[in-house]
Amino acid sequence: MTASLSPTAAADRLRPRRSCLAVPGSNPRFLEKAQGLAADQVFLDLEDACAPLAKPEARHTVVKFLNEGDWTGKTRVVRVNDWTTEWTYRDVVTVVEGAGQNLDCVMLPKVQDAQQITALDLLLTQIEKTMGFEVGRIGIEAQIENAKGLVNVEEIAAASPRTETIVFGPADFMASINMRTLVVGEQPPGYGADAYHYILMKILMAARTYDLQAIDGPYLQIRNVDGFREVAGRAAALGFDGKWVLHPGQVEAANEVFSPSQEDYDHAELILDAYEYCTSEAGGKKGSAMLGDEMIDEASRKMALVISGKGRAAGL
């Protein structure tokens, strides 16, 4: 049996994740600095940002920084290695036994099918029971980074009540499908349209079907903040909840791009007020109304709720 939904799971799936900061688990200087950045989430990486020979020591560095660092206001995540390596179980056991009470989620990269999520869920449950932690509290973030993962993304999204997000990993994904470019996050030359649209939409549909968040992966040209904004803006426009950031310069941009503008927020609040009035006794119990030149109805209310919820979470 996989873990059942913890009492806080629904709220955990709504944690702000506009900016998800990647920090190598093997680099104490970066782990120190990350604590002072305004990212919604930080993930301490034991996977590709850690060289193979550095991984065993990095596990202990990650435990120490989770337990002793000040991560106030941030969702704390550790990315372990994927199940095809020899490292995954030791990553999970060392980090969760050592710092499970100071950890919100485990990110599993290169997920290919539902069984890989189930395996992580079962291992987490055993560790939680052994350590006397609340069973089911630690969430899972599932990274989709190859064709098989994308084909199976719906069963992956449904596999465990622990899962909070589906994350797109463009670098590995581009490599896995032989996309002809080396510039991660940018469009491949020669295609002339958005090469990521299908992938992002498929991930988004699976995430929304199971009430999960959808997170876009990294943009590696870290000095090109305008390029970052453009790519992030596309994912935000589709409905993604956030994006990875690799550099302090990307943090503020991500927080901005994935928050509604003040204008949209104010507009959404007006729609909500106008709809509430028109459906009330005093407003004539109507199902629709005019707000300026715009007709609003129940569907407009739902759209406005999304913007208003994100705006409130962003402190607008």
Ligand code: GLV
């Ligand atoms: C992230 O892990 C990526 O492969 O893009």
Ligand code: MG
């Ligand atoms: Mg990757």
